[in-house]
Amino acid sequence: MSKTGIGVIGCGNISQKYMTAMRQFPNIELRAVADMRQSVADVRGREFNVPAMRVDQLLKRDDVEIVVNLTVPLAHTDVSLAVLNAGKHVHSEKPLGVNVAEARKVMDLAAQKNLRVGCAPDTFLGGGHQTARKLIDDGAIGTPVAGSAFFMCPGHERWHPAPGFYYLRGGGPMLDMGPYYITDLIQLLGPIASVMGSVSTPRKERLVTSEPMNGEMIPVEVATHVAGTLEFVSGALVTIAMSFDVPKHRHTPIEIYGTKGSILVPDPNRFGGEVQVAKLGGDFEAMPTTHGNAEGEYRSIGVADMAAAIQNNRPHRASGALALHALEAMEAFQTSSDEGRRVKLETIVERPAMLPPGLPTGQLD
Incomplete structure (x- = not known):
């Protein structure tokens, strides 16, 4: 099985769970990490035995195909746009953007460049x-x-x-x-x-x-x-x-x-x-549980599923379209409260495909 190269931007609290979980999926491999704070990136780099570098350096690496964006919410859009402009697929921590307008910029650019957008959470794949x-x-x-x-x-x-x-x-x-x-x-x-x-x-x-x-x-x-x-x-x-x-x-x-x-x-x-x-x-x-990945921490299964989907030319499950639809619903609560009305959503999304029952942990297809 060929491995898809993964880079991580943002080496804060949640990054350790992502990087640890990546080891359970044989189709992906962590290749590099970056953070605006070099000292923080260095800690994760040593912990997972990968190079720690500046963001611009990571985005130039030929062995990184998907970048996982684990920055704080206010930086999600800017970082995801930079990843896409570098010609790489992006999987973002939630939310996809701080509002629907910001998130649409990511989805529009990805469509223009024929690149994929994924987004947490992927816990629904557990x-x-x-x-x-x-x-x-x-x-x-x-x-x-x-x-x-x-x-x-x-x-x-x-x-x-x-x-x-x-x-x-x-x-x-x-x-x-x-x-x-x-x-x-x-x-x-x-x-x-x-x-x-x-x-x-x-x-x-x-x-x-x-x-x-x-x-x-x-x-x-x-x-x-x-x-x-x-x-x-x-x-x-x-x-x-x-x-x-x-x-x-x-x-x-x-x-x-x-x-x-x-x-x-x-x-x-x-x-x-x-x-x-x-x-x-x-x-x-x-x-009785019908699916693997039942217990434990798998907070990279969405990234692994995206990599498998790219290789097999199928839709990935924790998609940007799913995240955008969820974000529009979440934003609508404030709009509904402010304006005193029911808010009809403009986006539409199909349910992501169910994982096949009975697969062992780490296998997606």
């Missing part, structure tokens, strides 16, 4: 979520008619060493955590037709309690509690809430309700987890 997908497609709960999706916590300033960006433009609970939930819902239920939402920002500053910034106040520029309804093209209605303002709650991450039963979907920020189904009139029961 065994727990693919198992849920197969059960729904096989009619285990009948026709899906409704659902719920909840992520609510007190905020990331409790644990992250540099949490400020979570509260600036491009951050907030919807753009930070919403991609996991909404992307998974799209792969389970299909495209979204419209959004109705309400948002609030209870505090204009947040007190950091993590180290090394313990005791510092950080400004808040975005809504920190977002709630509303997603109406899917299929007709299913999903209630959703994303919040950095909730001390504790008891909601499960995702539930889908059908005409013949209900399904509990695992945490979409994880690849594995137990799937439970309750038939009409019955209790919830754990379902």
Whole structure:
């Protein structure tokens, strides 16, 4: 199997998970890393035994075909455009851009240059979520008619060493955590037709309690509690809430309700987890996992799938089109709240293909 060369721009917290996970996929190989802070790139380079260099140097390497963009949200668009202008495919951390207008620049340039765009999250390709997908497609709960999706916590300033960006433009609970939930819902239920939402920002500053910034106040520029309804093209209605303002709650991450039963979907920020189904009139029961990649950290499976898709001339699953559709839905909550109306989405996307059941970990086709 030929290996596709991978470069990484952005060597912060999440990069270690990506680079570690890359080792599990035989069709990709990490070739170089870069960061605007050379010292940070040097640390990752030594850790993974690859060259650490400037961004412009990485973009000139002939042995790098896909660049993984792991910069902060405000830099996603500029870095992705630079990657595409260098003639390389790009896979970005979420969100694809801080707004739809920025993300469209990436998609338009990729189309002009006949290059591919991928985007996190790729957790929906994990065994727990693919198992849920197969059960729904096989009619285990009948026709899906409704659902719920909840992520609510007190905020990331409790644990992250540099949490400020979570509260600036491009951050907030919807753009930070919403991609996991909404992307998974799209792969389970299909495209979204419209959004109705309400948002609030209870505090204009947040007190950091993590180290090394313990005791510092950080400004808040975005809504920190977002709630509303997603109406899917299929007709299913999903209630959703994303919040950095909730001390504790008891909601499960995702539930889908059908005409013949209900399904509990695992945490979409994880690849594995137990799937439970309750038939009409019955209790919830754990379902056997039908897919590999069930447990553990696979936060490069979307990159590996893109590489396989390029080699086999097929669509890749964690695509820019999927990310753009999810981003438009997330942006619509603020628009709906500001304007007091239902927002109909302009983008449309097909559900990404389900992974074939029964494949061993690391295999995609």
